[in-house]
Amino acid sequence: MKPRTHLPKYNIGAHFLTAKTFRSTPLFSDLTCAHIFCDELEAARTAYGFHVLAFVVMPDHIPLLLCWDTDALPDLTISKVAWAVKGRSARRMVDYLKGLSEGAWIGDGSAVAYPGSVVAHPNTLLQPVREPADRPHYRNWRYKIWQQGASYDFNVYTPRNLLQKVAYIHANPVRAGLVARPEDYPWSSAINYAVAVAEGTPFGQPNYSFPLVHITFYPEIL
Numbered sequence: 001m002k003p004r005t006h007l008p009k010y011n012i013g014a015h016f017l018t019a020k021t022f023r024s025t026p027l028f029s030d031l032t033c034a035h036i037f038c039d040e041l042e043a044a045r046t047a048y049g050f051h052v053l054a055f056v057v058m059p060d061h062i063p064l065l066l067c068w069d070t071d072a073l074p075d076l077t078i079s080k081v082a083w084a085v086k087g088r089s090a091r092r093m094v095d096y097l098k099g100l101s102e103g104a105w106i107g108d109g110s111a112v113a114y115p116g117s118v119v120a121h122p123n124t125l126l127q128p129v130r131e132p133a134d135r136p137h138y139r140n141w142r143y144k145i146w147q148q149g150a151s152y153d154f155n156v157y158t159p160r161n162l163l164q165k166v167a168y169i170h171a172n173p174v175r176a177g178l179v180a181r182p183e184d185y186p187w188s189s190a191i192n193y194a195v196a197v198a199e200g201t202p203f204g205q206p207n208y209s210f211p212l213v214h215i216t217f218y219p220e221i222l
Helices: 031-048 078-100 122-129 159-170 188-201
Strands: 014-020 051-055 061-067 152-156
Touching: 014 078, 014 159, 031 051, 051 159, 061 159, 061 188, 152 159, 159 188
Parallel strands: none
Antiparallel strands: 014 061, 014 152, 051 061
């Protein structure tokens, strides 16, 4: 039986998805790694046509809230979206970290992704994600960025639950003690919501864009 939804047009609701790094390695404490993920999220959004309602890039995990019109995009699945974002970002992050590891690296503080984070040498980030010699990756990769089986998702069907999930996602950096307010964290759509409210942007109208990821607002969120 098809579940009842109160979110117009999005007849399976919104997807709440969380992706965790391999062995909880704080890869996204690095500025470029955080930038790469946001870049690939935006590339996938443009290519596939889904909407990003909320997200935050934490050091070792990333929760997202996504949705799309299933009538217009009947073949799109959350698995396709996750594979597009995680697969491309993993390849780029490994290439980036290996390049720094093999070349010159200056830990001057310019590479931190958020206030208070530690500037780690690339080898420090690469070592935990290196595959054990007796357990080769199924695609012969030497490194794993994402924890297998650690990504999970469920559907959000009502405006009330949608609002709760947006607030939950945005509060992650506060709960972790990284910032005092959600909008103070630079890698979060909380910035978009704070600016939209301050400027009186009508939700459901043309959207305010995070510098790297286009965020969609809907009246049901407020």
